[in-house]
Amino acid sequence: MNPYLDIVIRSVCVYLFMVIALRIFGKKELSQLNTADVILILLISNSVQNAMVGSNSSLLGGIVAALVLFIVNFLLKRIMYRSKFIKELVQDKPEILVHNGKIEFKTLAKLGITSDELQEAMREHGIEFYKDVRLAMMEIDGNISIISGNETIKQTHHKRKTHKTLGNIIN
Structure with a gap:
């Protein structure tokens, strides 16, 4: 498989996992962050980095992963704007x-x-x-x-x- 396609698939999977995790653990987790919350966010970002880019630690690999996250986020927001069902599924x-x-x-x-x-x-x-x-x-x-x-x-x-x-x- 193309290594950059692999990064795209991995990044989409990690993004969807994070959306589901935040939905399960609640919106309260997004409001006023305390020290433990900031540590959690930093550790999560570090732990999912390798899941997204795998062994590819190149600049282009990181840019591809970041670009995919921006695109998936943009698409999810557009879908939520157009679909009440998806919005209710993702958002409290x-x-x-x-x-x-x-x-x-x-x-x-x-x-x-x-x-x-x-x-x-x-x-x-x-x-x-x-x-x-x-x-x-x-x-x-x-x-x-x-x-x-x-x-x-x-x-x-x-x-x-x-x-x-x-x-x-x-x-």
């Missing part, structure tokens, strides 16, 4: 953690979120008490977003990326 849905001051303990337990982590997110949003939380969500990217019922508390707003059409660019 947002989860309600607190609604109108009431904590969803089952959801917190399912996601492995401690009360300390939830309180930290509340403090980051300027909220001290659970009763002041109108809605707290674990978002699909692993971050916790919080909306308070108090209009005087500054909320953190995230701008949604929009795709510009030719009409939007001209106008």
Whole structure:
């Protein structure tokens, strides 16, 4: 087999494995990384390097592996954009953690979120008490977003990326 085709196949397999592993272990792993998480990421990247390139440690072999990862990632995002089924298969849905001051303990337990982590997110949003939380969500990217019922508390707003059409660019 062509050594570069071998790298392509190995890289695709490693990429798909990582997508599945992150899906199984949850989106919480992607949010605020601690020291152990950073070490894990470094060790995983080191362990899968040889699985992708095999004995080929050439510059071209590394570039081929990296290019394949970029292409597979691009294609997966395009497929997820077009297919609701694939998107739901790969990506979790947002989860309600607190609604109108009431904590969803089952959801917190399912996601492995401690009360300390939830309180930290509340403090980051300027909220001290659970009763002041109108809605707290674990978002699909692993971050916790919080909306308070108090209009005087500054909320953190995230701008949604929009795709510009030719009409939007001209106008």
